[in-house]
Amino acid sequence: MTNQFKEKFLTHVRTLQDQITQEMQRLDPSLKLIEDQWQRNDHAGQPGGGGRTRAFTGEIFENAGVNTSCVFGKIDPVFASKLQGTGDEMWAAGISLILHPRNPRVPTVHANFRMIEQGSKVWFGGGADLTPFYPHEDDFRHFHGTWKKAAGEHYAAMKKECDQYFVNQHRDGEMRGIGGLFFDGYNSGNMEADFAMVTELSKQFIPSYFPLVEKRVNEDFTAEDEDFQLHRRGRYVEFNLLHDRGTLFGLKTNGRVDSILISLPARCKFTYQYAPAVGSPHAKMLSYYRPQQWA
Amino acid sequence: MTNQFKEKFLTHVRTLQDQITQEMQRLDPSLKLIEDQWQRNDHAGQPGGGGRTRAFTGEIFENAGVNTSCVFGKIDPVFASKLQGTGDEMWAAGISLILHPRNPRVPTVHANFRMIEQGSKVWFGGGADLTPFYPHEDDFRHFHGTWKKAAGEHYAAMKKECDQYFVNQHRDGEMRGIGGLFFDGYNSGNMEADFAMVTELSKQFIPSYFPLVEKRVNEDFTAEDEDFQLHRRGRYVEFNLLHDRGTLFGLKTNGRVDSILISLPARCKFTYQYAPAVGSPHAKMLSYYRPQQWA
Numbered sequence: 001m002t003n004q005f006k007e008k009f010l011t012h013v014r015t016l017q018d019q020i021t022q023e024m025q026r027l028d029p030s031l032k033l034i035e036d037q038w039q040r041n042d043h044a045g046q047p048g049g050g051g052r053t054r055a056f057t058g059e060i061f062e063n064a065g066v067n068t069s070c071v072f073g074k075i076d077p078v079f080a081s082k083l084q085g086t087g088d089e090m091w092a093a094g095i096s097l098i099l100h101p102r103n104p105r106v107p108t109v110h111a112n113f114r115m116i117e118q119g120s121k122v123w124f125g126g127g128a129d130l131t132p133f134y135p136h137e138d139d140f141r142h143f144h145g146t147w148k149k150a151a152g153e154h155y156a157a158m159k160k161e162c163d164q165y166f167v168n169q170h171r172d173g174e175m176r177g178i179g180g181l182f183f184d185g186y187n188s189g190n191m192e193a194d195f196a197m198v199t200e201l202s203k204q205f206i207p208s209y210f211p212l213v214e215k216r217v218n219e220d221f222t223a224e225d226e227d228f229q230l231h232r233r234g235r236y237v238e239f240n241l242l243h244d245r246g247t248l249f250g251l252k253t254n255g256r257v258d259s260i261l262i263s264l265p266a267r268c269k270f271t272y273q274y275a276p277a278v279g280s281p282h283a284k285m286l287s288y289y290r291p292q293q294w295a
Numbered sequence: 296m297t298n299q300f301k302e303k304f305l306t307h308v309r310t311l312q313d314q315i316t317q318e319m320q321r322l323d324p325s326l327k328l329i330e331d332q333w334q335r336n337d338h339a340g341q342p343g344g345g346g347r348t349r350a351f352t353g354e355i356f357e358n359a360g361v362n363t364s365c366v367f368g369k370i371d372p373v374f375a376s377k378l379q380g381t382g383d384e385m386w387a388a389g390i391s392l393i394l395h396p397r398n399p400r401v402p403t404v405h406a407n408f409r410m411i412e413q414g415s416k417v418w419f420g421g422g423a424d425l426t427p428f429y430p431h432e433d434d435f436r437h438f439h440g441t442w443k444k445a446a447g448e449h450y451a452a453m454k455k456e457c458d459q460y461f462v463n464q465h466r467d468g469e470m471r472g473i474g475g476l477f478f479d480g481y482n483s484g485n486m487e488a489d490f491a492m493v494t495e496l497s498k499q500f501i502p503s504y505f506p507l508v509e510k511r512v513n514e515d516f517t518a519e520d521e522d523f524q525l526h527r528r529g530r531y532v533e534f535n536l537l538h539d540r541g542t543l544f545g546l547k548t549n550g551r552v553d554s555i556l557i558s559l560p561a562r563c564k565f566t567y568q569y570a571p572a573v574g575s576p577h578a579k580m581l582s583y584y585r586p587q588q589w590a
Contacts (some may be wrong), residue, residue, distance in 0.1 A: 034567065055567035065567070170546045234559070241536035242546070251465045251537070258568050264529070266566060270559035272329065272350035272360070 002122055005195050006091060009115040010070050012199050013095040014052070016113075017068045020097065021054060023210050024061060027217070031058035038256055042073025043088075049073070053259040057266070060217055062102040065262030068095045079253065084185050085118020092116045094126070095202070096246070098263045099209075104229035105219040107132035107139065108177070108236065109209045110263070112246070113202040115195075122191065124198045125184040127158065128205055129166050131177030131236060133229040134221075135284045137294075139212045140178050144294035146208035147181045150201050155295075158183045163291035168239050175289040176239045180208075228282040233268035240264065297417055300490050301386060304410040305365050307494050308390040309347070311408075312363045315392065316349060318505050319356060322512070326353035333551055337368025338383075344368070348554040352561070355512055357397040360557030363390045374548065379480050380413020387411045389421070390497070391541070393558045394504075399524035400514040402427035402434065403472070403531070404504045405558070407541070408497040410490075417486065419493045420479040422453065423500055424461050426472030426531060428524040429516075430579045432589075434507045435473050439589035441503035442476045445496050450590075453478045458586035463534050470584040471534045475503075523577040528563035535559065 025031050034055045042048030051069030070093040080088040094114030101108065113126035130143045148155040162182035168174050181201070188194050240247050240263050250260040276282030320326050329350045337343030346364030365388040375383040389409030396403065408421035425438045443450040457477035463469050476496070483489050535542050535558050545555040571577030 057567075063565075063567070170552050230562075237532060237565075238536060238556075241533060257465050261533070261565065262567050264565035267525075267562070267564055269562055270358075270532075270556065271561060272352075272358070272557050273553050 002117060002191065005122075005191055006093065006115065006117065009195065009199070010093045012202070013068045013093060013113065016095055016202055016205075017052065017054065017066055019206065020066050023206055024056060024058075024064065024066075024099070027210065027213055028058040028060035031056055031061060036259075038259070040071060040256070042071075043076050044074040046073055051256070051259065053256070053262065055262055056099075060101060060103070060106075060213070062100050063262075063266040064097070064099040065259070066095070066097040066099075067259055067262065069093065069259075076253070080118070083118055084123060085116070085121035087119030090116070090118045097205075100233070100265045101213065101217070103217055103219065104133045104221050104225040105136070105216045106213050107143075107209075108233070108265075111202075111205050111209075113198060115198070122187060123184075124186040124194055126198060126202065127162055127180060127182035128208060129162055129177055129180035129182070130209075131232065132288075133232055133282070133285065134225060135281050135288065136212075136216065139216070140288070140294045142212065143178075143180065143208050146204055147201075148295040150204040151181060154183070154197075155181070160291075166239065168235060168243065170242065171235065171238070173290075174235070174286075175291070176236060178288055178294065179291065224277070224280065224282065227269070228276050228285070230267060230269040231271065231274050232285075233265040234270045234274075237264055237268055297412060297486065300417075300486055301388065301410065301412065304490065304494070305388045307497070308363045308388060308408065311390055311497055311500075312347065312349065312361055314501065315361050318501055319351060319353075319359065319361075319394070322505065322508055323353040323355035326351055326356060331554075333554070335366060335551070337366075338371050339369040341368055346551070346554065348551070348557065350557055355396060355398070355401075355508070357395050358557075358561040359392070359394040360554070361390070361392040361394075362554055362557065364388065364554075371548070375413070378413055379418060380411070380416035382414035385411070385413045392500075395528070395560045396508065396512070398512055398514065399428045399516050399520040400431070400511045401508050402438075402504075403528070403560075406497075406500050406504075408493055410493070417482060418479075419481040419489055421493060421497065422457055422475060422477035423503060424457055424472055424475035424477070425504075426527065427583075428527055428577070428580065429520060430576050430583065431507075431511065434511070435583070435589045437507065438473075438475060438503050441499055442496075443590040445499040446476060449478070449492075450476070455586075461534065463530060463538065465537065466530065466533070468585075469530070469581075470586070471531060473583055473589065474586065519572070519575065519577065522564070523571050523580070525562060525564040526566065526569045527580075528560040529565045529569075532559055532563055 036053045039050035049071040054066045056064040072091040077088045096112035098110045108131040111128035158181040162179040166176040331348045334345035344366040349361045351359040367386040372383045391407035393405045403426040406423035453476040457474040461471040
């Protein structure tokens with residue numbers, strides 16, 4: 001029965017990848033797309049699946065990656081012992097995306113949804129989180145509201161996990177953005193129900209985010225807005241390279257480097273003891289990069 | 296006797312910090328300096344020394360940090376057991392610097408020199424490495440030549456260690472730059488000789504690097520030069536956050552974050568599968584980010 005869901009999940013994420021691509025192309029007619037289909041060998045040197053990486057650059061989406069992959073086969077036994085399943089054979093499929101808009105009034109977004117099988121265990125993981133640069137509180141309520149409605153009884157726990165995960169611990173616990181949902185190792189014992197929940201959640205990505213792009217993309221912005229955005233992108237880089245388990249996992253297991261580091265922003269800034277002007281909208285944003293209720 | 300050398304080493308690195316500061320100010324009259332004196336507590340909550348951080352921004356040196364510190368006291372026993380010495384008390388002093396020039400024809404440079412005591416053991420570490428963005432081979436020969444002359448019989452081993460250390464392993468073994476010197480755990484059994492060697496080496500930083508700034512700073516550069524520089528700075532960020540032991544050590548031991556991450560460049564770029572134009576001076580540079588003899 002598991003095999004049937006694996007097949008369905010892979011079809012689902014590939015369809016979602018196409019839908020998100022179309023939505024981006026609709027919003028940004030300047031968008032250029034590089035698609036790379038890649039394959040890998042497993043730990044034993046046997047064919048181990050691969051993926052479809054889509055790298056975008058455009059006027060609205062300065063840079064973005066919307067990737068799917070399906071990998072399988074033998075894994076390093078030392079590494080295998082640290083995972084939740086059993087044995088050294090694995091199957092994993094998922095979609096992972098990150099969009100860095102050019103206009104600082106439009107938030108950056110990240111999402112991923114994955115299904116993993118290791119030996120006799122199967123589990124789901126995923127989530128979506130928003131990194132805004134301007135205090136459009138309505139947008140934060142829209143994003144969290146969409147996920148709250150979709151996740152229902154799971155929202156509180158998944159939001160909390162997100163608040164705890166996307167954190168620059170070395171920056172005194174400052175979050176990368178304003179959170180969203182995060183879950184891992186999800187298996188309720190009813191695969192049909194879990195599969196339905198995760199695929200339904202993943203379908204909420206489009207309505208959770210793209211309305212914010214449409215609403216804000218023509219908003220004028222200032223040099224200060226952009227300066228703040230570029231510095232926050234710097235913090236994004238710090239999180240991804242210092243703390244993100246997915247990134248470090250991928251790099252340590254000889255993942256496809258270009259597909260992993262597609263998450264980094266096209267441009268960013270680092271300044272010693274950077275701080276936005278007192279009383280500015282950007283100073284206000286700093287108070288929002290801490291756990292709080294938005295829905 | 297150790298205490299006498301500790302005192303002398305601290306005086307030495309502070310003097311060197313002043314000399315390097317003066318040299319930078321002489322070359323870049325626009326240079327702005329923020330100096331922060333900071334203090335820390337040790338693992339037991341007792342006063343544990345501190346440092347003098349100097350953060351620079353200017354027309355020639357877009358951003359730079361020239362830091363000294365002297366820290367001491369109890370350290371985390373788990374962490375202590377991973378170090379080369381004995382016991383959970385430590386003393387460490389050093390100078391650490393990184394200069395990111397604006398003009399891509401001028402190389403970025405990093406250096407540090409340190410003396411460490413843990414229990415009954417004392418050792419020295421340090422080095423200097425160059426990250427050029429343009430194939431001015433004469434400059435590479437000058438930099439390596441200076442260090443070869445200074446390090447004498449130690450050059451070959453220290454150069455090799457440098458070639459092996461400043462490497463983005465996740466980028467197929469590509470070096471951060473063109474290397475230089477690197478050594479750690481240095482103790483020949485003759486502290487007077489070791490102290491003399493390390494302090495003499497550190498004095499070579501000024502003649503190894505600043506003549507290259509004077510020679511190249513007024514050279515015209517192209518948009519392509521800058522684009523290449525900004526992408527190589529991106530690789531610099533990848534190395535510092537993913538691989539650099541000093542950075543990860545500092546962040547894991549609750550070091551002063553702003554002083555540690557002063558190493559990151561003011562601006563940088565990331566592009567999916569970035570590659571310089573075939574036949575360009577920048578494509579030529581890529582072949583130089585691999586171990587080779589320059590002196």
